[in-house]
Amino acid sequence: MREFRKEELALYNGKNGAPAYAAYKGKVYDVSGSFLWKNGDHQVLHNAGVDLTDVMEQAPHGGDVLDKFPVVGTLLCADRKES
Amino acid sequence: MMARVAREMVEKSGINVDQLVELLVKNAAAELTTYYYYTILRCNLIGLEGEGIKEIAEAARVEDRNHFEALVPRIYELGGKLPDDMKAFHDASACPPARLPKDLTDTQAMLKVLVEAERCAVRGYTHICNLTTGKDHRTYDLSQSILNEEIEHESWFSEFLGEGPSGHFMRKGENSPFVSKFLR
Numbered sequence: 001m002r003e004f005r006k007e008e009l010a011l012y013n014g015k016n017g018a019p020a021y022a023a024y025k026g027k028v029y030d031v032s033g034s035f036l037w038k039n040g041d042h043q044v045l046h047n048a049g050v051d052l053t054d055v056m057e058q059a060p061h062g063g064d065v066l067d068k069f070p071v072v073g074t075l076l077c078a079d080r081k082e083s
Numbered sequence: 084m085m086a087r088v089a090r091e092m093v094e095k096s097g098i099n100v101d102q103l104v105e106l107l108v109k110n111a112a113a114e115l116t117t118y119y120y121y122t123i124l125r126c127n128l129i130g131l132e133g134e135g136i137k138e139i140a141e142a143a144r145v146e147d148r149n150h151f152e153a154l155v156p157r158i159y160e161l162g163g164k165l166p167d168d169m170k171a172f173h174d175a176s177a178c179p180p181a182r183l184p185k186d187l188t189d190t191q192a193m194l195k196v197l198v199e200a201e202r203c204a205v206r207g208y209t210h211i212c213n214l215t216t217g218k219d220h221r222t223y224d225l226s227q228s229i230l231n232e233e234i235e236h237e238s239w240f241s242e243f244l245g246e247g248p249s250g251h252f253m254r255k256g257e258n259s260p261f262v263s264k265f266l267r
Contacts, residue, residue, distance in 0.1 A: 060207070
């Protein structure tokens with residue numbers, strides 16, 4: 001499975017035709033197919049291409065909402081936000 | 084801008100008003116599109132199983148339209164506007180389309196569509212309440228009123244799905260008991 005550095009993950013921000021990836025607890029998910037991640041934006045406040053582990057704490061849903069999306073890799077340990 | 088001071092007060096509280104307005108527009112889109120999709124769902128709630136759900140689907144449908152109506156003035160008060168293009172409005176919705184399931188005879192699948200739409204709304208208005216509590220009193224009051232109705236909608240459909248008792252009765256009297264004060 002592919003390992004992403006933080007800088008690599010940032011390229012998958014859903015803009016200009018790029019896929020939208022989001023990291024959570026070390027896994028990198030492809031959320032491109034989600035209606036709620038169009039253009040790499042989610043509910044105004046969040047963007048694709050980043051580690052969402054910290055902000056998930058404040059979200060009105062759990063991390064399980066990502067279970068339905070394909071895992072495309074892992075985020076390198078040094079770049080993870082552990083929560 | 085007509086409500087200049089109203090916007091200034093919200094800005095002074097530390098809220099990013101442009102972001103808040105965008106969230107309100109997205110939730111208004113969710114309400115209007117859900118009203119549309121619920122119209123189709125309600126029309127297809129037929130037969131012995133469907134007929135029992137039709138009345139609460141109708142109450143949820145009408146109340147979601149009321150939520151759209153109640154949100155629009157606040158969007159404009161805060162200096163925002165609705166998109167000119169209705170397709171863009173649809174695509175900006177804070178919740179996915181509540182489309183009919185493939186099997187129109189599958190009432191459980193219909194209920195899952197309905198309950199997921201309500202759960203998305205409950206999350207959305209909880210989020211707006213969390214952002215505005217103690218800061219933007221009017222948006223908070225509006226969102227909290229809508230949230231009260233969305234929670235009831237979720238509980239109705241959840242009960243029919245067999246997830247347990249909701250503790251609620253169907254509407255008695257007028258629709259939108261919480262939001263109606265914003266519609267007068």
